[in-house]
Amino acid sequence: MLVTMKEILDHANTENYGVAAPNFFCEVDARAALEAAEDLNAPIILDISYKNSMDIIFTGSYVLRLAEQAKVPVALNLDHGQNLTHAVTAIRAGFTSMMIDRSMLDFEENVRQVKKLVEIAHSVDMSVEAELGHVGKGERYQSKDCGKLTDPEDAKRFVEQTGVDCLAVSIGTAHGSYQGEPRIDFERLSRIKERVAVPLVIHGASGTGRDKLAEACRLGINKVNINNDLLQAAYEEIIAHDMSGNGAYGLWKHLKNGYKQRLMEYIQLFGGAGKAWQSNQHGLIRKEISLVE
Numbered sequence: 608m609l610v611t612m613k614e615i616l617d618h619a620n621t622e623n624y625g626v627a628a629p630n631f632f633c634e635v636d637a638r639a640a641l642e643a644a645e646d647l648n649a650p651i652i653l654d655i656s657y658k659n660s661m662d663i664i665f666t667g668s669y670v671l672r673l674a675e676q677a678k679v680p681v682a683l684n685l686d687h688g689q690n691l692t693h694a695v696t697a698i699r700a701g702f703t704s705m706m707i708d709r710s711m712l713d714f715e716e717n718v719r720q721v722k723k724l725v726e727i728a729h730s731v732d733m734s735v736e737a738e739l740g741h742v743g744k745g746e747r748y749q750s751k752d753c754g755k756l757t758d759p760e761d762a763k764r765f766v767e768q769t770g771v772d773c774l775a776v777s778i779g780t781a782h783g784s785y786q787g788e789p790r791i792d793f794e795r796l797s798r799i800k801e802r803v804a805v806p807l808v809i810h811g812a813s814g815t816g817r818d819k820l821a822e823a824c825r826l827g828i829n830k831v832n833i834n835n836d837l838l839q840a841a842y843e844e845i846i847a848h849d850m851s852g853n854g855a856y857g858l859w860k861h862l863k864n865g866y867k868q869r870l871m872e873y874i875q876l877f878g879g880a881g882k883a884w885q886s887n888q889h890g891l892i893r894k895e896i897s898l899v900e
């Protein structure tokens with residue numbers, strides 16, 4: 608069933624667990640993500656970024672149908688939207704939420720731009736995620752200018768002034784694979800959680816480590832964005848099989864299995880398994896990929 612991200616994250620915030628938010632690219636990984644959620648009876652948030660989508664309106668047209676058919680709560684979220692064009696495109700694509708990432712701007716300008724788009728999104732019942740502080744890239748993790756940690760007092764003011772439904776915080780994670788060992792500031796997370804009532808989000812979960820992610824969810828992270836680790840798992844599954852000759856017909860199946868299995872591990876780790884609430888939907892229509900013969 609298709610729901611707003613707010614509905615999913617408010618539930619997670621009340622019950623203190625994390626919802627997996629895998630990035631997807633096409634029908635194959637979207638189906639893998641929905642199946643993983645259904646198999647574990649977990650709510651899920653499908654994230655797709657504007658810049659990584661080939662055609663976000665077209666993608667929305669089919670993922671929306673899959674989400675409506677799913678027997679667990681599903682939200683479709685535009686990841687790292689940046690401006691009015693992205694926001695309106697997400698609305699046209701039928702998404703139920705959008706991230707407006709203006710975290711590279713100073714506080715006042717971030718507030719000003721996000722607040723304006725929150726008003727538009729809320730007028731069509733879409734949830735909004737924004738980011739304060741800045742989550743950098745893992746490949747630059749060792750450099751001093753990789754990201755900026757979230758100030759707890761600023762986080763409180765930002766949520767009050769913008770009216771966002773959830774907040775992405777910077778506590779030491781980074782996008783993509785890390786150069787060096789990730790250092791997560793749990794004390795900072797606790798201080799943010801004490802001050803901010805809306806659900807909290809982390810980006811850049813891949814490579815952070817199972818124990819650290821579990822601890823982050825225990826301390827109040829409610830949405831965990833994950834991408835690279837799922838792609839790595841898909842790749843590992845593909846190369847574990849003989850892809851020569853007709854073996855190549857198994858490409859999409861192996862990709863889907865690898866992605867799905869790793870995502871299931873993460874859903875369980877974040878505490879989302881068994882947390883889906885009642886729906887009378889009939890479940891995702893499954894079709895095994897079989898192109899051989």
Ligand SMILES: [Zn+2]
Nearest residue numbers: 782810811832
């Ligand atoms: Zn991100």
